[in-house]
Amino acid sequence: MINPSELSAKLALDTQSVEALRQSARQNSPEGLKTVARQFEALFMNMMLKSMREASPQDGAFDNEQSRMYTSMLDQQLSQNLAARGVGLADVLIRQLSSSVTAPAPGKQAGPAIPALIPPAPGTGAGKTDALQPAHVQAFQTRLGPHAEEASRTTGIPAKFMLGQAALESGWGRREIVAADGTPSHNLFGIKAGGGWDGKVVEHITTEYVHGVAQKKVQKFRAYDNYADAFRDYAHLLRSNPRYQQVLANAQDVTGFAQGLQRAGYATDPHYADKLTRIITQSLSA
Known part of the structure; x- marks a missing residue:
């Protein structure tokens, strides 16, 4: 007993x-x-x-x-x-x-x-139990899902993958980049404002990894009028920049997508691919 x-x-x-x-x-x-x-x-x-x-x-x-x-x-x-x-x-x-x-x-x-x-014990052959999705995840996915679907149609990347990256970059929308006066940038993907960007910009302190060491830097980031524009610009960036060709080529594989972004230099965080993969596979619904 x-x-x-x-x-x-x-x-x-x-x-x-x-x-x-x-x-x-x-x-x-x-x-x-x-x-x-x-x-x-x-x-x-x-x-x-x-x-x-x-x-x-x-x-x-x-x-x-x-x-x-x-x-x-x-x-x-x-x-x-x-x-x-x-x-x-x-x-x-x-x-x-x-x-x-x-x-x-x-x-x-x-x-x-x-x-x-109770979740099935390992090796019992029982089906996978769906995890309860937190309210902030549901709200994030519901609010931005239509924009991700639109971007998916132009890139071939599943909307869930892009929502996962937006969640990682913005902390589920709670760490969205804002201007000095608090105006939202709607920049959910952390896209920097390089020399070819002629739109609005905001300056923000970000963490960059140089030779594996975290450093705080002030960077200029793109600013948009709304989230729809942010997703459209993100889709255009992946389609038009040759360095992301392998990302698009592996668009249907979570690991390939995440690792492709890291190899292409989308982020300097050495654990970026692992973090993105976890969010997509564990937090977001199909």
Whole structure:
């Protein structure tokens, strides 16, 4: 018999205990139901923390694989602690699932209809569980989706890929480049104003990597009247600049698209391709 109290002491996203939680839900009712509901609440909290961190990509001098690993471990334990205090989700799940307990067959113990709550354990062959999309991601995708679709028709690049890049460059629209007086530039892609640009510009402090070292610099960026113009200019840049030919050639592959942009010098961040790939594959819906 599995002890639910022992399982609840584990990290929120301990994949070794996923199948054990399933068994606990079946064997120990109602204790198993409560344990699984709390673990699902912890999972939900961890997804929120992860989404918040991805919305603000870290590109500081101390950002590396080790720091990201320990940050992930901290988020896991923090989500478990928050779930232990409770935010109300577990109680709602318990009430709903308790009503779905079916009468036991002869010789069998009744159990809650809980398996769909917990992600499938590795190797079980169960289908992939769709992640809950945060509200700010939904709003970003809904607001800018039509402009991305228009740009997709002219470049062949999936709208989702361009939305992912706009999200990375602008922090889901929350770090959009603005003028000194606060006027928005509508520049979601961080496109600089080079010698061939004769439109409006804004100056902004940005992080550039020189030989792998992060440095703060003041740069001039293009400014647009609206987001539609920003997407159109982005599409024109990729089509007209020869350095992005390989990007267009790999337009249907997420990794190829992200790595192509980095190789072409779109950004100096050495982790740009990895960050963009994660946003496209993990945060945006199809």
